[in-house]
């Protein structure tokens with residue numbers, strides 16, 4: 001039954017629950033839903049089935065969870081206890097819903113055994129509450145947060161209400177204020193005003209005023225107030241802190257003060273600037289407007305008196321002289337373009353003295369535009385610094401520099417020239433044949449040229465110490481020309497260093513040694529070298545080897561002496577005459593020789609020609625020609641006519657003294673004594689040879705006879721007799737040859753004698769030279785059968801000559817005999833006859849030893865023989881053959897000669913003039 005009751009009651013209960021507007025759930029102490037009433041769907045959106053088995057806490061808002069859980073846990077040990085909690089619950093649609101729940105602990109109730117949770121959605125209520133709270137809040141904030149203090153008083157002025165800002169403004173706490181009178185917040189002196197103001201407010205006025213609020217800390221706060229009467233009858237005073245505004249005002253005042261001060265300062269600055277501009281060491285002008293009216297000009301400008309009245313005038317009128325110098329154009333330009341102008345050292349003509357005479361001046365110019373507040377150009381500021389002095393000074397410096405440069409250039413050039421001259425000098429020194437030394441002030445040699453070194457036989461690489469002055473003096477062994485030693489001071493270098501100039505007549509000749517010890521005569525020229533102050537710093541000495549000149553001089557001197565003594569001794573005749581025969585000088589000897597007095601000879605009317613015998617005129621003319629062309633006439637024998645008509649044999653020679661005046665010096669030797677002696681000798685010779693020839697002829701006759709006899713001797717003979725006879729014949733023949741030689745020698749002697757005694761008679765006949773040559777060659781061939789003589793004749797069969805055939809044959813014989821004698825036996829002797837233009841030429845060529853040039857000259861002399869071993873032919877000889885041949889040929893107006901060289905054989909030749917047409921073939 002109890003179950004039924006219980007069931008019935010349960011059903012009722014259930015019906016009650018199920019129709020309740022609240023949702024009901026049963027929860028375990030852990031919060032798990034064991035039952036949910038159908039109305040839970042309305043509140044939570046979940047069906048009862050969906051909720052059962054879930055933990056109710058999981059649906060709570062995290063912010064509310066802890067609070068709710070605590071309260072829930074709080075009732076768990078209080079059976080029957082019930083609490084109401086609020087919290088947010090997540091609706092099935094996802095929104096949060098405010099829920100108010102009443103939790104009742106019925107765990108101990110066996111019929112329930114759970115915590116009964118009775119809950120409803122209070123979201124709407126919650127939101128209304130919220131809105132109310134919010135509007136309240138807004139109001140509160142309005143009052144509190146308004147930046148104004150609000151004071152409410154009763155009609156007597158006792159404070160009844162005040163907001164937070166009001167408290168802050170005066171620094172009192174609200175409670176303190178609410179027992180205070182409004183005038184406690186005002187300084188004593190203003191309180192009367194407060195009372196007046198209250199009266200006005202009670203009369204319904206709205207007041208606006210400014211006060212100083214006396215704060216709790218005693219400080220005064222400026223406030224602006226607006227006040228009126230509220231409908232409640234109380235008075236509302238709204239106070240704003242106006243200390244900012246006051247401060248701003250104060251700041252404004254201060255700024256104003258500053259501005260005034262600044263203005264004053266600016267004024268002062270302007271004054272100073274003005275002063276500065278005035279005093280500035282430059283010209284400053286301020287111009288205004290497009291006309292450039294002069295607004296300001298500083299002292300520098302104005303100190304030029306006439307300029308003072310130009311201020312205020314347009315630039316054009318004030319400074320016309322600058323207008324024409326282009327300044328106005330510049331000003332216009334700046335005024336239009338705003339581009340400043342700067343000019344450095346601009347030349348300007350300035351009429352400084354006002355006398356109309358412009359002076360050249362230079363300025364550094366700076367012209368700038370002046371702008372007004374809007375930035376537009378309304379004027380110009382001109383500044384000019386005069387730099388005339390600087391420019392002039394600089395020009396002077398530049399000029400000086402230029403001069404300096406020019407001087408430097410000149411110096412450089414001089415240096416270069418000096419250098420060039422030095423190298424020129426060195427080159428000259430090097431090329432000079434005179435020895436040059438340059439020495440320093442102590443006499444030590446600094447330079448020697450090659451000629452000096454070769455002069456003194458110094459090797460190219462000789463140790464320079466040998467030139468050291470003491471050593472030099474040692475080996476030089478200085479002496480005068482007589483060989484007496486000289487002291488060291490006489491060294492040319494030392495003399496020069498003492499300031500002597502060795503030149504002209506002051507040059508010195510010294511005898512000295514070369515380094516190799518040979519004697520040398522040196523002529524020294526020299527001069528000291530001085531520096532700019534005239535101090536001697538060295539010397540230069542030029543040495544010339546005058547050994548030869550000296551020697552020649554000495555020779556000349558002695559030969560002149562000899563000559564003089566000769567002239568004066570009157571052994572030789574000496575005459576000076578021109579080629580026309582006029583005598584200028586003559587010595588006593590000549591006068592003696594020719595039998596005229598010296599005066600006669602020197603008289604204008606006398607001519608040398610008078611002394612020349614007629615047959616010698618031609619020879620004399622020839623001599624004059626030779627003298628003029630060669631300058632000398634070698635000694636020649638001749639004859640002069642004496643005053644008494646007799647002839648004087650002389651040996652005369654001449655030299656040309658003066659080419660221009662054709663003046664000659666003649667030396668005459670009287671050889672009449674010698675001639676007489678010669679004649680005697682010739683006579684003796686002729687006599688001797690004649691005497692010799694006679695016996696020779698007879699000897700030859702006897703030998704011939706003896707040979708003939710031996711031939712005629714009856715034969716046969718006994719062998720002994722035959723042998724003896726043979727020996728005799730040989731001896732006779734040898735004797736015959738000797739005699740023949742002797743005869744020829746004697747012949748030659750005779751021949752020469754005749755030649756010299758002018759007894760050489762020729763019988764000239766027209767002859768055929770071919771025949772003469774052929775016969776002569778044949779004869780020689782006959783005499784020397786073993787020898788080979790080759791004859792070459794011209795094509796002409798006849799070569800006509802006017803000749804003594806025997807003599808010409810003799811001349812050719814002499815040539816042939818020599819050729820056969822001196823040439824090797826096996827060599828051919830070649831005889832040539834050739835016809836030339838006007839002469840015939842006969843030559844004999846041999847392959848003998850040949851002759852030197854000197855020998856070729858001398859072989860024609862009488863008795864000359866080349867002295868050489870093996871030269872002598874088998875028959876000896878006297879050295880007369882060629883002399884005779886020459887005499888013969890020359891008597892035929894022909895010439896002789898020889899072409900030869902040692903080892904090359906010789907060709908002796910002679911020519912004879914052709915005698916054309918004289919002989920018929």
Ligand code: ADP
Pocket residue numbers: 814818819822823846848849850851859864865866867871876877878879880881882883906
């Ligand atoms: P000699 O009687 O000595 O031959 P010459 O007057 O004929 O006298 O000659 C003079 C000298 O000339 C000779 O002694 C000889 O030395 C030299 N001589 C002449 N002819 C020749 C020649 N053909 N070759 C070389 N030497 C010659």
